[in-house]
Amino acid sequence: MKELKESKDGKEKKIKKSSKTPLLLRGFLDVLPENDKYWRKFRDVTEKILDDYSYGKISVPILEQTNLFKRTIGEHTDIVSKEMFTFEDRGGDSVTMRPEITAGIARSYVTHGMLNRSRPVKLYSSGPVFRYDRPQAGRFRQFNQLSIEVFGDESPVADAEVIFISYLICKKLGLDVIIQINSLGNTESRQEYITILKEYFRSKRRLLCDDCKARLTKNTLRLLDCKEEQCRELAKAAPQLVDHLDEESKDHFVSVLEHLDESEVPYELNPHIVRGLDYYNRTAFEIVPATKEGEESERSPSQNAIGGGGRYDELIEIIGGRETPAIGMAFGIERVVQLLKEQQKNQPSKKNLDVFLAQLGEEATKHSFTLFETLRESGIKVRANFSKDGLKQQLEIADRLGAVFTVILGQKELLDGTIIIRDMENGIQEVVDSAKISDELKKRLKKGK
Ligand code: AMP
Numbered sequence: 001m002k003e004l005k006e007s008k009d010g011k012e013k014k015i016k017k018s019s020k021t022p023l024l025l026r027g028f029l030d031v032l033p034e035n036d037k038y039w040r041k042f043r044d045v046t047e048k049i050l051d052d053y054s055y056g057k058i059s060v061p062i063l064e065q066t067n068l069f070k071r072t073i074g075e076h077t078d079i080v081s082k083e084m085f086t087f088e089d090r091g092g093d094s095v096t097m098r099p100e101i102t103a104g105i106a107r108s109y110v111t112h113g114m115l116n117r118s119r120p121v122k123l124y125s126s127g128p129v130f131r132y133d134r135p136q137a138g139r140f141r142q143f144n145q146l147s148i149e150v151f152g153d154e155s156p157v158a159d160a161e162v163i164f165i166s167y168l169i170c171k172k173l174g175l176d177v178i179i180q181i182n183s184l185g186n187t188e189s190r191q192e193y194i195t196i197l198k199e200y201f202r203s204k205r206r207l208l209c210d211d212c213k214a215r216l217t218k219n220t221l222r223l224l225d226c227k228e229e230q231c232r233e234l235a236k237a238a239p240q241l242v243d244h245l246d247e248e249s250k251d252h253f254v255s256v257l258e259h260l261d262e263s264e265v266p267y268e269l270n271p272h273i274v275r276g277l278d279y280y281n282r283t284a285f286e287i288v289p290a291t292k293e294g295e296e297s298e299r300s301p302s303q304n305a306i307g308g309g310g311r312y313d314e315l316i317e318i319i320g321g322r323e324t325p326a327i328g329m330a331f332g333i334e335r336v337v338q339l340l341k342e343q344q345k346n347q348p349s350k351k352n353l354d355v356f357l358a359q360l361g362e363e364a365t366k367h368s369f370t371l372f373e374t375l376r377e378s379g380i381k382v383r384a385n386f387s388k389d390g391l392k393q394q395l396e397i398a399d400r401l402g403a404v405f406t407v408i409l410g411q412k413e414l415l416d417g418t419i420i421i422r423d424m425e426n427g428i429q430e431v432v433d434s435a436k437i438s439d440e441l442k443k444r445l446k447k448g449k
Contacts, residue, residue: 027133027141029334038337045172046124046146046331053165055122055148060104062128066094071318072103074278076218083131097130100277101147102312102328103319109151110321119152126333138304144333148309151316154325156252159283159311160259162327166287166307167265169331175339177306179260180270181285182241183253184221184310189246190281194220196239204234221274240271249282256283266290275310279318283327284310289339306339307331354445356398356424357384360391360410371409371419371437378438380445398424405441409434 024030031039047057066086073080085097098104105125108114114121126146133139148165150158163179170177184190198220205213209228216223224235245253260267267285275284286308309329316324355375359368368386375382383401388394391408398406408420408429419434421441432440 025141027135027139029140029142035337035341038340039333041340042146042173042331042333042336043126046126046169049165049169049172050124050148053122053161055124058105058108058123058125059127060101060108060125062098063095064098064104064107066096068103068107068319069096069099072106072277072279072315073099074219077276077278078219078222079131079276083133085130085132099131100129100330101125101127101145102149102315102330105147105149105328106151106315106321106326107319109324110316110319114151115316115322115324120158121151122149123151124148138335138338140334145330146333147328147330149326149328151324151326153327154313156255156283157259159252159256159327160263162309162329163256163260163267163283163285164263164265166309166329166331170287170306173336173340174343175306175336176290177266177287178290179265179267179285179287180273181257181260181267181283182270182273183245183249184274184281184284185241185245185249186281187314189244189249190221190241193239193241193244196244197221197223200238201234207234222276224272224274225276235272242269242271252282273308275308279312279315280310281313282311284308285329287331305332306335351402351404352381353383353398353401353403354381354405355383355441356394356401356403356406357382358391358394358398358406358408359384359386360389360408363411363414364409365389367414368409371407371434375407375438375441378442380438380441395422404445407437407441 050057066084069084070080075081079099084099086094089095105123109121109123124147127144128142129145130142132141135141148162150162163181167177167179185193198216201208201212201216201220201223205216207230208216208223209226209231212223212226212228212231215226223231224238226232226235242253257267270286273284273286274280275286286305288304289306307329309327311325311327313323313325315326316322357368357372357375359365365386368384372382372384372386383403385394385397388397395406403424406422406424408422410420413419413431413434417434418431419437420429420431421437421444422429423444
């Protein structure tokens with residue numbers, strides 16, 4: 001068995017491991033059952049909101065032609081030049097595990113002639129994406145995104161709607177976040193600005209990190225969101241894109257901000273938000289956890305963002321479709337889940353199970369499936385461990401699960417047609433008629449609420 005390990009120069013090398021157990025790949029995660037509740041909460045909240053705002057759910061393949069990503073995300077971006085999982089399939093074609101979902105949705109939009117549907121076409125999709133980045137806190141090689149897209153709407157209202165909905169999702173999840181927003185202008189104004197930026201950084205070239213030296217010619221805008229301290233300092237003093245925006249982009253930006261003001265979405269102007277994909281123009285934004293006054297975030301902004309997006313008016317044309325203005329965003333679900341977990345840690349635990357069913361003896365165990373089903377069918381949240389027999393053991397499990405009541409079914413009760421209800425808070429036990437067990441429990445559960 002070989003394990004992937006990082007050598008001193010940062011490159012992966014294979015080392016021999018004597019163990020026969022296959023290992024989890026670096027930067028890949030297993031989601032264990034105890035964490036599923038966070039994923040489910042995210043899915044339930046987002047699907048409800050997106051359905052209510054008329055977004056249609058779409059699923060697109062994980063594997064696409066490599067060209068799709070090269071053309072849309074951009075040849076010189078970090079993602080395409082360094083991070084894609086690309087390989088030849090058995091037919092000799094170059095294919096890539098998607099590094100993001102937007103390009104696939106845009107391809108599907110063209111493939112299925114959605115250009116002819118009434119505008120705007122509002123879509124969402126979620127699932128795994130793959131980037132061969134350096135794994136670290138909040139940065140994985142396989143992670144999940146929820147992508148939200150609006151095609152065929154050029155008005156600033158569409159930008160504001162996508163940002164508003166993204167904020168609404170965070171609010172509904174109880175997350176305290178802030179939107180960092182910038183405008184990248186149109187292609188011409190951005191090109192002019194890039195020339196100015198190049199001049200600025202060229203004079204400071206020797207102070208830049210190696211990555212930024214390479215970015216200087218091919219991916220100049222990314223110099224603004226480099227994580228290295230020395231580059232961040234230089235970026236702070238760099239000329240700002242907002243000062244070089246074309247008039248239309250300026251008006252568009254002001255209008256987006258006015259909509260956000262009206263809908264009370266908290267935002268901050270951040271001239272360093274440029275996003276790592278080439279296809280953005282005009283609005284670009286990221287969602288980051290709000291920091292309290294005087295508090296410094298532990299992670300750099302790029303590791304911190306739980307989502308981000310922007311306008312991409314040229315993307316559909318790049319892949320051969322008709323001119324279609326569009327705006328979208330993506331949440332990084334692992335990062336949202338991490339925040340939800342941290343939030344739960346700070347909250348007092350509350351009872352989250354109505355009833356635990358404990359059975360004693362062989363005969364009672366035989367009846368316990370039917371009793372469990374009677375309780376479950378009547379809407380009571382019930383759990384059991386059918387293979388355990390001892391009362392002490394089962395009460396311990398009930399306690400651990402936070403059950404309000406334990407229902408105890410033993411040999412004697414079975415003969416009498418009764419069942420014991422034990423209040424887990426004070427240990428008081430009552431014997432009730434087994435035919436009325438659901439009603440008896442519901443009565444008590446309601447009283448306790
Ligand atoms: P992007 O597609 O780069 O705009 O990323 C959108 C969101 O995905 C980010 O705001 C992060 O929350 C998340 N994300 C990006 N890269 C990673 C990664 N390597 N690991 C985990 N989450 C990520």
